Amino acid sequence: MTIHVDTLPSKEMRRVALESRYPVWPRNTLATHFSNASITYGDRDFIYMADGRKATYAEIWEKAEDYAKALINLGVKRRDHVAILMENDLSYPSLIIATSMIGAVCIPLNTMLNKEDLSYILTQSDSRFLIFHDKVKDKNHAKTIVELLDETDFQKHSQLAKAICVTSSKEHTSTNFLSWDAFCKGAQAVSNETLTARKEASLYPDEVAIILYTSGSTGKSKGVMLTHDMMLRCAYSTCLSRAIEDGRITFAPLPFYHCFAIIEALFAMSFVGGAVISSPSFSPLTALQLMEKYKANDFLCVPSMLVPLLNHPRVHEFDLSHLFAIWCGAAPAPVPVWKKAMDVLGLTEVLTGYGQTEVSSSGVTTEVGDPIERISSRVGRPKLGGVCGLPEFNGSTVQYKTVNQDTGQDLPAGSVGELVVRGNTVTHGYYNNPEETAATIDKDGWLRTGDIGRIDALGYIEVLGRRKDIYKVSGEIVAPREVEEVISKHPAVNNVYIVGVPDKMTTETGAAFIELKAGENCTRREIVEWCAARIARFKIPRYVWFIEASDWPMTSTGKVQKFRLQEIAIEKLEKK
Structure with missing residues (x-):
């Protein structure tokens, strides 16, 4: 289908069309949902890859059934954990659907994990099966997995039984791995009747389907269970x-x-x-x-x-x-x-x-x-x-x-607190x-987000920063987000992030990292004067450092890692 803005229905009409398609909530598993989608939209394209490959809804579902059979042949049982360590690939959606189809749990893994993190998550998640790309960018996962499988400690604590390697060459063939081709051929050994029986035993929408591990910017990663x-x-x-x-x-x-x-x-x-x-x-x-x-x-x-x-x-x-x-x-x-x-x-x-x-x-x-x-x-x-x-x-x-971040008690409407x-x-x-x-x-299901913010009269949330990012200057609370918003409006500024750092006189103070727009120049004094005209004095960052776009410490999903900026700031101050 081709949609053009000139023929786009109003938002109200679009919502009515969607609601008419789902008059009651269909309590589906991921597999039954995509089965229905493959029937309704079978000939439509579902995914386009950057390398030119594409697949329709029907093709995604057909592959999912093949992978489900291959997983059964591999020995995957209901509630077994199947980890996927792959970059975006045409087979990825079908693998997610396939694990759902047979009642297993899919565990997508960050492809930028180092050996230590990979060992921890594979062990902590009780993953019994792993499907992985041999190389993703600069990560040689095949080499890492071989090393892990040979380590006594990993063998002792991990439940990993089989690993399937998707390789672009014969460089990483290993007796430790099952090849992707061999895995796929295993589907031929499983009958349609066997797959149907497994599908029927796996129709439970409230069971955990995916466990996603948080980035773990502080401490060990946590596996979030999602049904x-x-x-x-x-x-x-x-x-x-x-x-x-x-x-x-x-x-x-x-x-x-x-x-x-x-x-x-x-x-x-x-x-x-x-x-x-x-x-x-x-x-x-x-x-x-x-x-x-x-x-x-x-x-x-x-x-x-x-x-x-x-x-x-x-x-x-x-x-x-x-x-x-x-x-x-x-x-x-x-x-x-x-x-x-x-x-x-x-x-x-x-x-x-x-x-x-x-x-x-x-x-x-x-x-x-x-x-x-x-x-x-x-x-x-x-x-x-x-x-x-x-x-x-x-x-x-x-x-x-919002609640009091220390006591957990509810706060009055409009108050700043932990969301x-x-x-x-x-x-x-x-x-x-x-x-x-x-x-x-807590016992009533309230989850602490770790974010500080307020909810306005219209119900809109203003996020002021992470709980750990908030700092105090001479007892006054400073939310970095507020100061970042002010500095971002300076005509020379392209990007800005602020962190709190220790200070002997005021307990803590602000440190700003600023990326300027191409061709622009600016000084610390100009930034301080810009802030002085717009925010309280105690909120003005004492330290201002200008950096290049390539210097931002990023997560693999494009977020700036503030804890790393804080480490960099402290290192700079210790050298002064």
């Missing part, structure tokens, strides 16, 4: 909130091991017969080429992707006339970035959202048509739920409130980690 029903409700509520129309084509250069790509792209598009354009990595030029080639209507991104794309010297050379929507999440984007996005890309529907892995993905989004000033200062309000929502949550799937959330898309806990579960989720 089939949680994830499908989250995806549907995204479709309703964003008024996603039939057949939307979404460009999502995000890793398939992350909830943003899984829920907001793959699963969301499956509710409307849409397609996902995927890329294993992001580059501005490739992004522009793919969006033009496949006539993208929608762009899912983070600010570290959007800003360089907007600044690319060839951005005006591409036909992006089908592009009208964007969701820029993970981190706030200032007003100038949003305005430039609308001007350069011709966008008519821009929004942001907020959530976390523990909420299946997003819990809130801004509304289609919200003013830029609201989008840049708020992350949204609880998503529309429709048939998948709860009446006690005003029809949404989730409910948020907590509960709902039918919120995890019930962390796998094999009762201590973290008890510390994060």
Whole structure:
């Protein structure tokens, strides 16, 4: 399908069309949901890969059935854990569906994991099977897995029984691995009747379908347990909130091991017969080429992707006339970035959202048509739920409130405090980690997000920073987000992040890292004077360092790692 903004129905009409398609909530597993989608949208393209390969809904489902048989032949039983360590690939969605089909649990792994982290997660998750790419960028996973399988400690504590290597050469053939071809051929040994019997024994939407491990910026990674029903409700509520129309084509250069790509792209598009354009990595030029080639209507991104794309010297050379929507999440984007996005890309529907892995993905989004000033200062309000929502949550799937970050007591409306959330898309806990579960989720299901914020009179959430990012200057609380917003409006500033650092006189103070726009110059004094005219004196960062775009410490999903910035700041101060 080809959608053009000139013929796009109103958001109200699009929502009515979606709701008429789902008059009651179908409590499906991932497999039954995609089975229905393959029947309804069989001939439509579901996924486009950057290398030119593509697959229809029917082809994705057919491959999923083959992989399900291959997994059964491998010895995978119901509730067994199957880890996937692969970059974005045409087979990835089918593998997720296949694990659901046979009642197993899929564990997508970050492809940038080092040996120590990989050993920990494979062991902690009780993964019995591993499917992996031999190499992903600079990571030689085949070599790492061989080393782990030979280690006595890993053998003693891990339950890993079999590893399937997807290799691009014969370099990594090993008796430790089963080849991808051999794995796929194993499907021939399993009958349709056997697969059908397993499907029928696995029709439980409230069982855990996927365990996603958090990035673990502090301490060990935690395995967030998400059920089939949680994830499908989250995806549907995204479709309703964003008024996603039939057949939307979404460009999502995000890793398939992350909830943003899984829920907001793959699963969301499956509710409307849409397609996902995927890329294993992001580059501005490739992004522009793919969006033009496949006539993208929608762009899912983070600010570290959007800003360089907007600044690319060839951005005006591409036909992006089908592009009208964007969701820029993970981190706030200032007003100038949003305005430039609308001007350069011709966008008519821009929004942001907020959530976390523990909420299946997003819990809130801004509304289609919200003013830029609201989008840049708020992350949204609880998503529309429709048939998948709860009446006690005003029809949404989730409910948020603020609590005292030290005592956990409820705060009055409009107060700044720690954001907590509960709902039918919120995890019930962390796998094999009762201590973290008890510390994060109370007896009534309220989950502590670790974010500090406030909820305004319209129900919109303003996130002021992570609990650990808030710092005090002479007893006064400073939320870095507020100061970042002020500095970001300086005409020479392209990007800014602020962290708190120890200070002998004021206990703590602010340290700003600033990336300037190309060709611009600025001094610390100019930044301080800019702030002095706009915020209280104690909020002005004492230290200001200018850095290049390549210097930002990033996660694999495009987020700036503030804990690393804090480490860098402290190192700089110790050298003074």
